[in-house]
Amino acid sequence: MSKFIDFEKPSLWYALASIFFNPLFWNIIARQEYHNKILTKLAGGNPRRGCYGLAVTIFSLGIFRDYLYSQALSDQPVHPLLQTEFVKLVAIGLFLSGNILVLSSMYALGVTGTYLGDYFGILMDQRVTGFPFNVSNNPMYQGSTMVFLASALWYGTPAGIVLTAVVYTNYNIALRFEEPFTAMIYSKRK
Ligand SMILES: *[C@@H]1O[C@H](CO)[C@@H](O)[C@H](O)[C@H]1NC(C)=O
Numbered sequence: 001m002s003k004f005i006d007f008e009k010p011s012l013w014y015a016l017a018s019i020f021f022n023p024l025f026w027n028i029i030a031r032q033e034y035h036n037k038i039l040t041k042l043a044g045g046n047p048r049r050g051c052y053g054l055a056v057t058i059f060s061l062g063i064f065r066d067y068l069y070s071q072a073l074s075d076q077p078v079h080p081l082l083q084t085e086f087v088k089l090v091a092i093g094l095f096l097s098g099n100i101l102v103l104s105s106m107y108a109l110g111v112t113g114t115y116l117g118d119y120f121g122i123l124m125d126q127r128v129t130g131f132p133f134n135v136s137n138n139p140m141y142q143g144s145t146m147v148f149l150a151s152a153l154w155y156g157t158p159a160g161i162v163l164t165a166v167v168y169t170n171y172n173i174a175l176r177f178e179e180p181f182t183a184m185i186y187s188k189r190k
Pocket residue numbers: 130131134135
């Protein structure tokens with residue numbers, strides 16, 4: 001009997017831990033920054049430099065998470081229903097459109113806009129409403145989730161689909177913390 005998910009592979013748990021850890025990490029760091037400005041102090045009082053430091057850290061954690069995720073997928077059983085040309089084509093489409101959403105939103109927001117600059121007091125002049133924000137409320141999270149699903153389908157592993165569902169849920173939980181807080185920061189703009 002083929003198993004859908006092999007829970008005994010440690011790589012599955014490392015990927016899961018990393019998926020949970022990343023948004024938790026940046027939300028905790030960003031909130032302490034808003035209240036205590038520790039990164040700004042570490043960066044010699046320069047909030048922009050502090051934000052760049054956080055950006056590099058978050059970006060690296062993301063690369064590490066992607067690595068753990070691909071390790072986990074390569075250790076997991078493949079399902080025959082997912083091993084079709086059609087599924088591979090869907091995977092390619094999701095991969096391309098997901099990356100377009102992520103990269104174009106980074107381009108539209110800039111480094112500080114993408115990596116929590118508002119918690120450092122670096123606010124955007126105005127809300128970005130052009131592409132990709134006219135096709136997606138949260139292009140960064142939605143695009144990232146699409147890329148996770150793309151890899152799951154490409155590898156043909158049910159475990160990848162479950163991990164993607166965890167990513168999706170986890171991002172939605174993160175948004176519940178981030179959106180009201182960001183709105184509060186902007187409402188206090190002098
Ligand atoms: C979103 O904006 C871009 C230009 O920034 C435009 O080309 C595109 O048609 C818009 N899409 C929608 C669905 O409004």
